[in-house]
Amino acid sequence: MADLIFRTVYGLILTIIHTIYAFYTSVRSTYNITRLRIASILNYHHRTPANIRKDVALLKKLPDHVAVILESKGKKEGGVEKLIDEVADLSCWCASVGVATLTVYQKTGMLKNYETPAHRAVSERLHTYFGSTRPTFRITSPHSPNAPSLPPNGDAVHDEEEVDLEINFVAQDDGRESIVDFTRALSDLAQGGKFNSEDVSVDLIDQEMKASVMGEPDLLILFTPRVFLQGFPPWQIRLTEIFHLEDNEGVSYTVFLKALHKFAGAEMRWGR
Template sequence: MPPFSANDTTLYRKDVASGGRTLTPAEREKLLQPYLPAPPSDSPRMDARSSTTTPRQKSNGHKRRVRPFLKAKLHFLIFFLIQLVFGIYIRLRQIYHATLDRLLAIRHYHHRTPEYIQRDVKNLDRIPEHLSVVLKFKSEEEGGLEALMDEVAELSAWSASAGIPLLSVYEKSGILKTYMASLQALVNQKLAAYFGPAPAAPSLRVFAPNLPSTSPSPSPSPRIPAQTRNGSPIPQRQHLDLLLLSATDGRDTLVDLTRTLAEMAQSHKITPKDITSNLINTEIRATTAITGPRHGTAPAVRKEVEAGEPDLVIVFGPYVKLDGYPPWQIRLSEIFCVGDSGGDVSGSASTRVEYQAFLRGLWKYAGAEMRFGR
């Protein structure tokens, strides 16, 4: 590009100084025309180069469109294969557990006879003193409250037959606490169906944290000796305690206890040094304690029945989900999950409460190795 001439520079500056009134647009274009770069040439070489590069660019763009498509299809194929393999595995697992449970149900059926249940557990090294179960409230299609109460009654009869003195039932909503009297009547009927009418049937007490307990089952006269169906005398009537737990006995209890201790500390009723782990443990355990006569044949003395930590927790569900169970009660507990034998593996359906699952939990507990340290 040639350098600007002095004449053109002078004309351009005059036009700028006058605000564009000295030269017309055509004169300005003519003035700048010699200094503009030359337009691109349309030579045959450039045409040939453009003709050779255009198909390559088109092919590169085509490849860029095909590769993401193949990559997406490959990912879909891998996902489908993984889903297929795990689906087959889950179905085979369900079939295996269902078949095993049916065989156990045929081999170890209680026939509503305590002697058969005692025969199934007599060779176990240990039996839990406190058994806890985690149940789920069923929908109306599955029986609702009636089915839940019937499951609790069956578990109570099995526990009494196996020699377990304390059974705690956890249901998240706490609906069982509002029907404690009806539940006690149903459990007494179930115990009578297994053991026979009183005094052969065990005495029962139903209680819940922070609620008054129901009266125990009526005890026979001490002058009339209790007898079984065969007529043999019973030295002492068996007793069963039934504890009802819900989600409000977990986190809400901790929150209420924390609030109460904080208010007492602010009002100088206690000092912060008095709030120790022993005090908190005592207050928490008091929520699952009840005072009253324990055994029907014993004298009517006031005795505290402390639930404490359960030795065994049986989760009737497809997977281990405590669902808000009070955390301080399962520090040293053995947890047994029934599995997906009676329900959907996704957890949409609840697992059935069956005797063979209850028995497998006792077997696992008897064979568990417990190491508490020094």
């Protein structure tokens, strides 16, 4: 009898705690989403680079390389078209503040199959923001062919040419494949007597990871509801500043701007 009473009381307490916590998270989420939407209205840039540059004019520093994590979209959420639209917006914001490299991480690698439509969308969106003086850009993906990129005059940008904005499409498999390929190459060299295991160093691995996947981002923005890196290549974010806004569920200029402000105030201790 006593055991039954104990289990009943215990279950009741857990139910009460769960209800209170669910109510708290619901109120918190509603509050944060409402505040974010109001801020988005107040901070709207009107697709004008001058307005965006004005928003960051007082920042002491800006990232040279920004990485973002995007959520996969179902058909009800717009699918790959929505992802491409988000990439186009992010490209314009980065170009407006002078970011040289934008890395877009999408876990499944869906975007890699749509480099040409993505290129077209980014080109058109840049034209909307910048007019005929839109910046040059290039879209690349590790372990897949590169898509051509068009500068303002419409000519093709070759791989060796410099561009204003480098856009990388990265997926979960890229980090794993690069490590496997690198390990296999070292093994082959060692078996052929052309490489000594003592020559393996952090600098050597770092150089290879940057060359085969991407360089190390200065800032990683999570456009996701919770802090979850989703398999983002770990080697590239050892010293990266990571930004996440609680309860945020999509790409918005306000979140991008808040991330830049947070980065500007961050103190880089470089492992100390």
